[in-house]
Amino acid sequence: MTKQINTTTWQQRIRSYSRHPGSLILFLLVCLAALITAAALLFVVGYILVKGIPHLTPSLFEWKYTTENVSLMPALINTLFMTVLALLFAVPVGIGAAIYLTEYAGRGNKLVNLVRITAETLSGIPSIVYGLFGSLFFVKALHMGLSLLSGALTLAIMILPLIMRTTEEALLAVPDSYREGSFGLGAGRLRTVARVVLPSAIPGILSGVILGIGRIVGESAALIFTAGTVAEVANSLFDSTRTLAVHMYSISGEGLYLDETYATAVVLLVVVIAINALSSVVAKKLSKN
């Protein structure tokens, strides 16, 4: 035990509070607020888990959806398809854009400002507006119909600013000496980026991608009018599908499947908790390096 300096004992603290009742009130208020936040989260998660876990029956995971079993399996598989597809569009574009912003564009480049402003705008647009845009552009104008592809493209635009921002932060965190070393050895800009800068930025990029996955999994408003609500596993890119969040919304709206909705919420929560845990593991790795 190291000897601590500048610490106060409980008696001293109580005496100080009795002289400054205002401080005591502030202290209590701050603690109360933190308590409310923690309690609210515990209540939401706990309530869903307690009510939902008993209803996690095997029939809920059957391969085919029927109105009898209200299976969430097709929706779960579609969520996976949707995630992979949306990432396939968003990740290369997001990383490329971030590379351009940090490695290629010179200072005072007008394009950079414009890209930053538009990315900020994109990150503030509500998901229902994305959904509406997707249904006007991908579904109608490009004739993709209500499909996996329309949904994935809409989501890709939605998570693009997130991927761009996290990748940019990760690239900026790479020390300049790495780049200088690479240039000094005679490597070109492209080689430097691909072989030196990107590999050391991977954990940061990964945590951004994981955050993006979280948003895709939880999204519903943007998907109802772009991917539709058909409860079957998609056979092609142009099949209408529902993801898990949309599935949960649909069955909760019908009012007949309360138990199944609780169970679906549990699955959704577990997925989200797993994604969060994964991202903090990656972030921890990042801070260690």
Place this chain on the structure above:
Amino acid sequence: MHTCKERAMHIVFALTACVSIAAVVLICVFLFANGVPAIAEIGVFRFLLGTEWRPENNIFGILPMIVGSLYVTAGALLIGVPVGILTAVFMARFCPPKLHKILTPAINLMAGIPSVVYGFFGLVVLVPFVREYIGGRGMSVLTASVLLGLMILPTIINVSESAIRAVPSSYYEGALALGATHERSVFCTVVPAAKSGIFAGIVLGVGRAIGETMAVMMVAGNQPLIPDSLTDGVRTLTTNIVMEMGYSTDLHREALIGTAVVLFVFVLLINVSFSLLKRKGAKA
């Protein structure tokens, strides 16, 4: 060969950077091209200030939805802002490091919970509670505000906490050395210095609240009327779109896109004020 590849990749990267510009342009063009003619056809003032929304009679007034969105957002702020800022202060200046290690992922989880799950929670817990103990049908301004207040908490906490942490510790130490208590030092020197960052968090929270769709739809009742009391049902701009888009046609459909245009303009205003505040915070 070598320079050729370099130049090609330079162009590829520049093109990917332009995707976000293209996306914003496309979103603006498609929304405005589909929504603005409808607004013009209905009449700007009759659209924005009309208090009746009766698509079957071709009467499209979205004032109830605008007011609804504002009410619900204001209610969410009343709940989310005090709790959020105080929690942020707790996390930045009061909380022992061990607790902080638990709280941070908890707040992140709170931000990650899908809005349908929040909405469902509101439907099965908050709605019956309000119906039993406060009155009305349960689906109301009050219910939606409480739920949204909960949902914007993590946004406000995260942004405010980093703003508070960014204040140089000399501010706090100086106050302490002058004999102020820990609380007084924090609330009278650190928090005022983090003011613009905290405001930025609030503005971001406003953006979340005004754009939230599914959770609000599940608990707000969705009557297109201006609510008279806290326990009346309410419809917001977002829910107006999502409720009727599925079956609407012609002018009705375009009026819904017009609703999205109004929402989009609101969000743009919020975005601009957010980035102004952030810039101010970075300067200070």
